[in-house]
Amino acid sequence: MSPExxxxxxxxxxxxVLLGGLMMLWRRGVAAHIGAFTFQSVALAATMAMVGWFAxxxxxWAVAVLLLLVKGIxxxxxxxxxxxxxGSERELEPYVNTATSLLIGGLLVLLAYIVTAPLxxxxxxxxxxxxxxxxxxxxxxxxxxxxxxxxxxxxLGFLMLENGIALLAVLGTHGIPIIVEIGVFLDVALGFIVMxxxxxxxxxxxxxxxVEQLNRLRE
Amino acid sequence: MSPWLLGPVxxxxxxxxxxxxxxxxxxxxxxxxxxxGSPPWQPYLELRKLFAKEVVxxxxxxxxxRAAPFIVxxxxxxxxxxxxxxxxxxxxxxxxxxxxxxxxxxLGTFFxxxxxxDPGSPFGGMGASREMTVAALAEPTVxxxxxxxxxxxxxxxxxxxASRTLxxxxxxxxxxxxxxxxxxxxxxxxxxxxxxxxxxxxxLELTMIHEAMVLExxxxxxxxIEWAAALKLLVFFSLxxxxxxxxxxASAITPGALLWAxxxxxxxxxxxxxxxxxxxxxxxxxxxxxxxxxxSASFILALLAVTASFLVR
Numbered sequence: 001m002s003p004e005x006x007x008x009x010x011x012x013x014x015x016x017v018l019l020g021g022l023m024m025l026w027r028r029g030v031a032a033h034i035g036a037f038t039f040q041s042v043a044l045a046a047t048m049a050m051v052g053w054f055a056x057x058x059x060x061w062a063v064a065v066l067l068l069l070v071k072g073i074x075x076x077x078x079x080x081x082x083x084x085x086x087g088s089e090r091e092l093e094p095y096v097n098t099a100t101s102l103l104i105g106g107l108l109v110l111l112a113y114i115v116t117a118p119l120x121x122x123x124x125x126x127x128x129x130x131x132x133x134x135x136x137x138x139x140x141x142x143x144x145x146x147x148x149x150x151x152x153x154x155x156l157g158f159l160m161l162e163n164g165i166a167l168l169a170v171l172g173t174h175g176i177p178i179i180v181e182i183g184v185f186l187d188v189a190l191g192f193i194v195m196x197x198x199x200x201x202x203x204x205x206x207x208x209x210x211v212e213q214l215n216r217l218r219e
Numbered sequence: 220m221s222p223w224l225l226g227p228v229x230x231x232x233x234x235x236x237x238x239x240x241x242x243x244x245x246x247x248x249x250x251x252x253x254x255x256g257s258p259p260w261q262p263y264l265e266l267r268k269l270f271a272k273e274v275v276x277x278x279x280x281x282x283x284x285r286a287a288p289f290i291v292x293x294x295x296x297x298x299x300x301x302x303x304x305x306x307x308x309x310x311x312x313x314x315x316x317x318x319x320x321x322x323x324x325x326l327g328t329f330f331x332x333x334x335x336x337d338p339g340s341p342f343g344g345m346g347a348s349r350e351m352t353v354a355a356l357a358e359p360t361v362x363x364x365x366x367x368x369x370x371x372x373x374x375x376x377x378x379x380x381a382s383r384t385l386x387x388x389x390x391x392x393x394x395x396x397x398x399x400x401x402x403x404x405x406x407x408x409x410x411x412x413x414x415x416x417x418x419x420x421x422x423l424e425l426t427m428i429h430e431a432m433v434l435e436x437x438x439x440x441x442x443x444i445e446w447a448a449a450l451k452l453l454v455f456f457s458l459x460x461x462x463x464x465x466x467x468x469a470s471a472i473t474p475g476a477l478l479w480a481x482x483x484x485x486x487x488x489x490x491x492x493x494x495x496x497x498x499x500x501x502x503x504x505x506x507x508x509x510x511x512x513x514x515s516a517s518f519i520l521a522l523l524a525v526t527a528s529f530l531v532r
Contacts, residue, residue, distance in 0.1 A: 012394040106519040
């Protein structure tokens with residue numbers, strides 16, 4: 001593959017991954033959110049496989065397969081079960097309304113372009129063109145975490161944040177050693193389990209997973 | 220053939236195909252919903268019927284009400300001279316670029332909204348205010364999405380954008396192009412009054428936009444407006460078809476190439492019409508207050524398209 005095509009493909013792949021994050025801002029139902037996350041993870045795995053093919057690195061392939069299994073299939077299944085248990089509560093009143101959220105998301109992506117300009121100019125890899133989008137996804141997921149009220153949505157925001165960091169690692173360095181990658185996966189799995197327990201406890205205490213209710217936890 | 224002849228030929232082809240496109244979409248939609256449906260050539264019969272009918276105008280209406288159908292029709296026909304329907308470079312491409320196209324379409328929308336307000340009927344005013352809300356949100360998206368393409372082609376002339384993609388086919392799959400396509404597709408639904416935004420087959424007063432504005436029209440005025448609406452749909456479809464996948468567009472002016480171009484255009488229109496019919500069978504109308512969300516999503520797509528094509532260049 002010629003470097004130009006790799007460059008175009010990595011922008012295309014990163015754009016799809018970022019679109020997963022923006023879909024999360026746009027849609028409201030829990031099922032749609034989980035769908036957006038699944039889509040994003042599959043797109044991320046495909047991008048990784050593409051970079052792995054270009055760089056001729058079997059480790060990236062392994063990571064891509066692992067990612068597809070864990071984040072493309074495993075975590076969405078668990079999330080769906082969680083969604084069923086807590087009833088598919090809709091994100092009816094986020095702190096910021098949908099149209100404004102989308103505009104803020106767009107602005108965050110532009111900001112990412114500006115702040116990564118020096119980073120991109122330093123790199124010599126053909127995949128560098130996707131890096132601003134990866135940083136953009138990191139910003140957008142942080143925004144999801146702070147602007148939504150449901151604990152489930154916030155967990156998804158956290159998972160997307162991790163996707164953004166993984167994408168950045170792949171595009172910026174052509175992958176980190178597989179042992180580090182596995183460590184990160186375990187970290188995420190652990191974090192996810194802890195959050196699941198939290199969500200469960202919140203639901204037990206308040207009959208809802210709206211984190212606004214936590215304000216009631218005074219003396 | 221001189222460009223002065225080719226331009227009118229292109230406009231005439233568009234005018235002839237437009238009602239058929241609307242009819243084909245209605246027919247496909249009916250078949251998808253297991254209905255018999257009226258035949259695809261039904262809109263031609265409707266136009267003939269309307270042109271023969273008497274015109275009834277409210278006594279409160281001013282000259283604007285009578286002038287608006289001609290302005291709407293005229294501006295839409297002018298647009299067909301400026302978009303790449305059959306040939307590149309455009310026969311009359313020197314006359315205007317994408318900005319002219321976007322604002323000519325907006326001019327038609329503007330006069331239609333004025334005409335909706337003019338007779339003072341409550342539905343007209345309601346439809347006009349809704350139409351303006353949608354148009355104000357959709358227009359920048361169209362301009363921005365086409366700018367993403369213009370950036371790659373180095374020109375805002377629609378013909379040059381199409382010929383650039385013809386020369387370098389790999390451009391068609393560039394991320395900027397794909398995103399811009401998605402953005403314009405969403406806007407097409409909004410601008411031409413298709414389903415998640417407006418329901419083209421209902422006369423239910425509380426939900427309609429386009430129908431509410433033209434409620435007071437009858438006879439040949441209504442025929443002109445309906446024809447212009449069909450033409451607008453065709454213009455958006457041909458932008459989608461010929462800017463993003465310009466294969467089949469004639470680059471040399473020979474009878475064979477032109478015939479092939481007409482055929483390719485008809486095929487693209489049918490394919491896009493099929494997609495619209497499928498979408499309209501699948502989804503329900505959005506609540507009016509959620510329409511801005513849909514349009515801001517398409518605006519973000521267009522914004523990403525511009526930044527992506529800016530960067531890859």
